[in-house]
Amino acid sequence: MSSPLAVLEAKKQQAKKNLEEIGYFSDVKIYVGMATCEIAAGSNHVMEVFQNAVKEDKSLKGVYLSQKGCAGRCNLEPTVEIYQKGKDPVKYVKVTAENAKIIIEKHIKKGEVIKEWVGK
Amino acid sequence: MEKQMFTDRFASVFGTESFFKKQKRIALKNCGLIDPENINDYIYADGYKALGTVLTKMTPKDVVETVKASGLRGRGGAGFPTGRKWELTAQQESDEKFVVCNADEGDPGAFMDRSVVEGDPHTVIEGMAIGGYAIGSSKGVVYIRAEYPLAIKRLIKAIDDARKENFLGKNILGSNFSFDIEIRYGAGAFVCGEETALIRSIEGLRGMPKSRPPFPAAKGLFGKPTLVNNVETWANISSIIVNGVDWFSSIGIDKSKGTKVFALAGKIVNTGLAEVPMGMTLREIIYDVGGGIPNGKKFKAVQTGGPSGGCLTDKMLDTKIDYESLMQAGSIMGSGGMIVIDEDSCMVNIAKFFLQFTQDESCGKCIPCREGTKRMLEILTRITDGEGKPGDIEKLEELGNVIKKASLCGLGQSAPNPVLSTIKNFREEYEEHVYQKKCRAVVCEKLITYTINDKCIGCSACRRACPVVAIKGAPKEAHSIQQELCIKCGKCFRSCKFHAIDKTSEAKEQK
Known part of the structure; x- marks a missing residue:
C-alpha cells in the first residue's frame, strides 16, 4: 500500500494536469480579487469585463482568468494582477470596469504597463 | 528551496509594495494568490502536504509535540499555548472527541478570519484535519x-472538494485516519465567540458561557473532549508542519512566536490586512506598514483588541507587538483589530462606542456584566452629554474594576478595558468633559457651540436650514445664532458655503 504522501504526490500530478486543462500555465494570467470586500468595491463588474473579453476577443485566446481572495489592501480595492511569462507580475489597484477595458487593450494586447494605476 | 516556496511565494508577487515589505505571511500565505474555489490551485501550491506528512511520518504524539515546540499561541486573542491545548485534549480518554474551528469573528472592524476563509479555505480544513489526527478525533465543526x-x-465548496479528493472522509489518503467537517452557523451574537458559549450554541442551546473548569478540553461539545481553536490558529498549522519547528520559532520573539494578522482601520493611510512578525513595534506597523496618519493630522491613540482591548498613546508607540508587552502597556493582543485614532476623535466618545457594543452584546447571565456595563454606559452618556458630575470618573473606575474581577467570561472581564485604559491615558479629557463641559476634539454634540463669524454674507442658507428657527438676520446682513434656542444639530454648519460658522467647544464657567 502506498503512503499518504505518495497518494498526495499522485494527486498533485493530477492537479497539475487539471490546471493545465483550464489553461493555468498560460503565458498570460489575470487574477481578479473576489473577496466580499473586493466585490463591495465593485470587482464583480471588473471580473465581468475580463470574462467577456476572454470569451469573445479572439486575440485573448489562451489567457487564463481566475478569481482570488483578498491580499489585504482594503483602501486600494478592487485589485487585479497580470502575470506575463518572464516578467514581474503587475498589480493594478482601484480598478474600475472602464480601466479594465483599457488594461486589456494597452497592457495585455500591447504590453504597455499603465504605471499610474499600479500599486506602490 | 522548497521550504521557501511554501510561504515566500507571496513575497515574490507582492514584495515590491511598501505595504508588504515588512510583512511576513504565514496564515495568509495563499490569500490573494490562489483561486479559493479551485482545490487544484491549493494542491499545486503544496496544499495538503502537511496532512500527508503527518499521516505518513508522524504519530499523533509527534504532532502534538511539534505544535508545542513551535511556541504557537491562540490567535483568537487570549494567547493560550496551542500545543498545550492539543496535549490536554489528546490526553483525555473518550469514545468521541471534537475539533472546533471558531470562525465567529465578532469584533467591530476585524476581518482577518473572513479573509482567510474566503481566500484560502483549504488551509483551515487541513489544519483541522491535522488537529483531529493529533488528538484522536474524527469529527470537526466550523462555527x-x-x-x-x-x-x-x-x-462548503472547499469541504465538498476535499471530500471528493479524500482529504476528508474515511481513510484519508489511504491511511486509517478518518475525519470529516460540518458547518454550524452563528446568528451574530458576540458572546458566541467565547468558547463555552460557542459550544452551547452548536449544541442548539442559548449562547451563554459556562464557568470553567471543566475546560472544553475535558468536557466540551456534547460533554466530550473538544479542541477549540481560532481560524488564524488553524491556518498556521500546515506551515509549521511543512517548514518545521525551527523555522517557525525563528520568527517572532521570546514568548510570542510566529506572526499575527492585524486589521488596520481608522485614521491610517493604508487600511488593510497586515500579517507581521511578533515583536514588531506599534510604530513600525502604523507608520511603515500602515503609512501613517492621513491629511497631516496628529496621532492620538491606537486601539488594539477591539471592544476587549485598550487605547495606547503616542508614548507607547515603541511597545512591541506580542501578548505580554501589549498586556503590560494596558491593552491586549485580541483577535487583531487595530484602530488608529487621530486628534479629531474624542477619547470619551470612543470609549462610549466600545462600551455600547459590549453592553449590547452582554448575554445577561452574570450581574456584574449585565448591570455594570449598563450603569457605566449611563455615566458615559451623561458625560458626553455635558451632564457629568464630580465623582463620575471615579465611579467609572470602581465599576470597571468590579466588572473585570467579578464577571464570568471574557466578555465581561474585558468589557471595561476601553473605558479604563482611556481614563488612565487620557484622564484630562474626561475631566474637561465633566468639569469644564468641553470636548477638545469637538465631537460630543452637546458640548459644541456654533457661532457665526464675519465671513457671513447673509445668504440665509443657515437660517433656512435651522429646524428650530434659532438663526436671526436680514438677507445680505450678517446673521447670528441664538444660543438658548440652538439644539446643536449642526445643520447650519453643513449648509454654509462660506466657512462663516465656527464649531467650537470651549471651557464653560461653572454655575
Missing part, C-alpha cells in the same frame, strides 16, 4: 457567523 455568506459558500 462561522451567518453574516459571512461568501465565506460560507467557499467553505
Whole structure:
C-alpha cells in the first residue's frame, strides 16, 4: 500500500494536469480579487469585463482568468494582477470596469504597463 | 528551496509594495494568490502536504509535540499555548472527541478570519484535519457567523472538494485516519465567540458561557473532549508542519512566536490586512506598514483588541507587538483589530462606542456584566452629554474594576478595558468633559457651540436650514445664532458655503 504522501504526490500530478486543462500555465494570467470586500468595491463588474473579453476577443485566446481572495489592501480595492511569462507580475489597484477595458487593450494586447494605476 | 516556496511565494508577487515589505505571511500565505474555489490551485501550491506528512511520518504524539515546540499561541486573542491545548485534549480518554474551528469573528472592524476563509479555505480544513489526527478525533465543526455568506459558500465548496479528493472522509489518503467537517452557523451574537458559549450554541442551546473548569478540553461539545481553536490558529498549522519547528520559532520573539494578522482601520493611510512578525513595534506597523496618519493630522491613540482591548498613546508607540508587552502597556493582543485614532476623535466618545457594543452584546447571565456595563454606559452618556458630575470618573473606575474581577467570561472581564485604559491615558479629557463641559476634539454634540463669524454674507442658507428657527438676520446682513434656542444639530454648519460658522467647544464657567 502506498503512503499518504505518495497518494498526495499522485494527486498533485493530477492537479497539475487539471490546471493545465483550464489553461493555468498560460503565458498570460489575470487574477481578479473576489473577496466580499473586493466585490463591495465593485470587482464583480471588473471580473465581468475580463470574462467577456476572454470569451469573445479572439486575440485573448489562451489567457487564463481566475478569481482570488483578498491580499489585504482594503483602501486600494478592487485589485487585479497580470502575470506575463518572464516578467514581474503587475498589480493594478482601484480598478474600475472602464480601466479594465483599457488594461486589456494597452497592457495585455500591447504590453504597455499603465504605471499610474499600479500599486506602490 | 522548497521550504521557501511554501510561504515566500507571496513575497515574490507582492514584495515590491511598501505595504508588504515588512510583512511576513504565514496564515495568509495563499490569500490573494490562489483561486479559493479551485482545490487544484491549493494542491499545486503544496496544499495538503502537511496532512500527508503527518499521516505518513508522524504519530499523533509527534504532532502534538511539534505544535508545542513551535511556541504557537491562540490567535483568537487570549494567547493560550496551542500545543498545550492539543496535549490536554489528546490526553483525555473518550469514545468521541471534537475539533472546533471558531470562525465567529465578532469584533467591530476585524476581518482577518473572513479573509482567510474566503481566500484560502483549504488551509483551515487541513489544519483541522491535522488537529483531529493529533488528538484522536474524527469529527470537526466550523462555527462561522451567518453574516459571512461568501465565506460560507467557499467553505462548503472547499469541504465538498476535499471530500471528493479524500482529504476528508474515511481513510484519508489511504491511511486509517478518518475525519470529516460540518458547518454550524452563528446568528451574530458576540458572546458566541467565547468558547463555552460557542459550544452551547452548536449544541442548539442559548449562547451563554459556562464557568470553567471543566475546560472544553475535558468536557466540551456534547460533554466530550473538544479542541477549540481560532481560524488564524488553524491556518498556521500546515506551515509549521511543512517548514518545521525551527523555522517557525525563528520568527517572532521570546514568548510570542510566529506572526499575527492585524486589521488596520481608522485614521491610517493604508487600511488593510497586515500579517507581521511578533515583536514588531506599534510604530513600525502604523507608520511603515500602515503609512501613517492621513491629511497631516496628529496621532492620538491606537486601539488594539477591539471592544476587549485598550487605547495606547503616542508614548507607547515603541511597545512591541506580542501578548505580554501589549498586556503590560494596558491593552491586549485580541483577535487583531487595530484602530488608529487621530486628534479629531474624542477619547470619551470612543470609549462610549466600545462600551455600547459590549453592553449590547452582554448575554445577561452574570450581574456584574449585565448591570455594570449598563450603569457605566449611563455615566458615559451623561458625560458626553455635558451632564457629568464630580465623582463620575471615579465611579467609572470602581465599576470597571468590579466588572473585570467579578464577571464570568471574557466578555465581561474585558468589557471595561476601553473605558479604563482611556481614563488612565487620557484622564484630562474626561475631566474637561465633566468639569469644564468641553470636548477638545469637538465631537460630543452637546458640548459644541456654533457661532457665526464675519465671513457671513447673509445668504440665509443657515437660517433656512435651522429646524428650530434659532438663526436671526436680514438677507445680505450678517446673521447670528441664538444660543438658548440652538439644539446643536449642526445643520447650519453643513449648509454654509462660506466657512462663516465656527464649531467650537470651549471651557464653560461653572454655575
